[in-house]
Every structure is written in C-alpha cells, then in structure tokens.
Amino acid sequence: MSKPRFATQGSIQTPSTASTVQIYSTIRKALLDYVSSDDQRLSQFVNDRIYVRSQPEPVLFPYITLMLNRTSLSAYNGYRETVLLEVQAIGKPESQLPLIETAMDIVDQCLTSYSDARSGLMVGRSRNRQTIPMFTDPADSSVVGVIATYDFYLWPRVLTVRAD
C-alpha cells in the first residue's frame, strides 16, 4: 500500500495560511516557483517530487520532503508561531549527491528570503543545514541526503482568524 501523498492538484488555494495543509501547499508552491539567482528552478532537479512527511512508494530519486514543527507561545495569545521546517533532499545512487546539494542551494535561497503577507504572515530568514552520512548495511548505503531546518515565524490565519 502506498504512503499518503500530497493533496491533489487543484484542491488547495495558495498562498494561504488558513490551514496546516495550505501552509504546506504554500511552501511547496513557493519552492517550485522560485527562480534562483543563476536562473535555476527546483523542478530541474526534482521535477515536482516534493512531498509532505515522506515519499510515496515506489519513489523516483531525487526527491524532497517537508515537515513542519510549529510552536505558538502565550506571549501573543497563541497567534504568533515559530516554525521549524525540516526539508530533506534524498538521492540515490551516491552520484546524485551533487544534484541534491545544488537543489538544496535553491531551497536555501528561497526559504531564507521568504516573506508573504497575502494570507496571514509567513517569514523565513535562517537555517541549519547538513549533509547526512550514507546509511550502512543493512540500510541502503547508496542513499544520500541533505537535511536543512529553516526557522520561520508565522501569524497564520488558522489561528488569527479568532481575533477578527
């Protein structure tokens, strides 16, 4: 049985922070639409293979997964969130490492300069990135990956709509 995939095409409006699913969609679309400073797009590296949480089975390499870890504190009555967005770029075989490193350079450019006030407010400025070591047997040692965690802050509609 295949793992759950991303929302179906056309079912989600973006940009929007009106729900968690739409926040994922907004970020995914921003990544796919972004044109880097040297005129490259993420689709040149992963096509549209950007998934939430995990990849479908079977999967084509390379691909990217997104996972949000959201925190809201009492300081803003819970309306403001700080968000850790974990992005994993996974390739196979090992020769795809330069490919996913370059893809993540585009992700870096996009998400560290991201701000959008069209639905709520979503701002990204910083990140932590590392190239993970290859797995060892019995895991597949030909799988390569880059993991980056991006810091965002949000005033998402899903929460702030209570104040309107």
Add this chain to the structure above:
Amino acid sequence: MTAPLTGYTSALPTDVLLDSGVLYVGATVFGAFAGGIKFDPAVTYKGIDFDGKRSPVAGLDRVTMRMPKISGTVIQLSTTMIAQIEPGSATTATGAWTGATSYAPKSAGQLLASGDYLSNVRAIWQRGGATSSAGSYVQVRFPSALLTKYDITGQDGAEVAIAIEIEARLDPTLSGFSNIGAAPFRIEYLTTV
C-alpha cells in the same frame, strides 16, 4: 467561549516591519550591519508654566528641540566610508608608512563645508506587504546629516564592530526646510527603495 483580548488586527501582516533595516546614503547602501538599525527622534517637549499649574495642560506643549539620530553597528569599512565617518577629511598619497593612501581628518576649529554633510541618509525597513496608500517600504530620511560618532571595536572570531551615530541637520537651503523650526527629517512610505 470568549476569544482572548489581543492587539492583533487583520492589518498586522501588511503593516508589520521586518528585519533589521538597511541604511542608504542617497541611492547607495552604506554597508552591512550587525543587529538592527535604530532611529531615535530625540524630541523634547516643553509645557508652558504658570502659577497654579498642577499637571501638564493640553494645548500648552511645544517642541523645543529635536536631535534625530540613526545608530547601529556596521561591519565593513570601505574607502568611501572614510569620508563619511570623517567628514571633510583630506586624502593624500603618501609613503610606505601609511600605505598607498592616507586620510587626514578635518582640522579642529574649521567649519564644515556644505559638501562635508551627508545627503539623504535613509534608514529603510521592509513592510510585511504593500497597500495602495503605503508601499512595501518605510524610511526615515535625513535630507542633511552628519556622522557625529563612531568607534571601531575588534572582536575575537567575529567581524569588527563599527558603532556609528548619524545626526540630522537642518539645511535651510533645502525646499521645505527653510523654517528654523522645521523638523530635519521625514518619515516616508515607498513603493521602491
């Protein structure tokens, strides 16, 4: 259930100001800053006193002094910036001791020339979004200014910190500033930087 009382309004995503701000001199970026840029209008109000006054009275206040100031910590020092942090300094090509070029600060006692002042110093912050009445940026602009204070502090394992303070100066020769009481700065909304 009652929603919590909050200062949030739906205008916040658009009106919020982002990031540390950027300092321009005219159309040119002054440099990269560590930390944010600060603007202090440093305005002094004085109320008219009279016998029997028990509290400040509305309608009797007036501004007696403004000392608007922009401050921050820049982390680079170009040759262009030398003339900005040392207004009126002279440049000479000299021998091996000082290297290829020497910058001599202006002698004490001499009045600064009009060209020694900075024109259109602008501290610019990005807004969350743009509206028809307010663009994507807000700036505090000093049409005429003087960098009055700086120090250079080296730091272990980090960029050198150059703390600067820029004060506005009223230039009566500029349009809109001929009144001696005019504020020597403006706050402006921009669609482009």
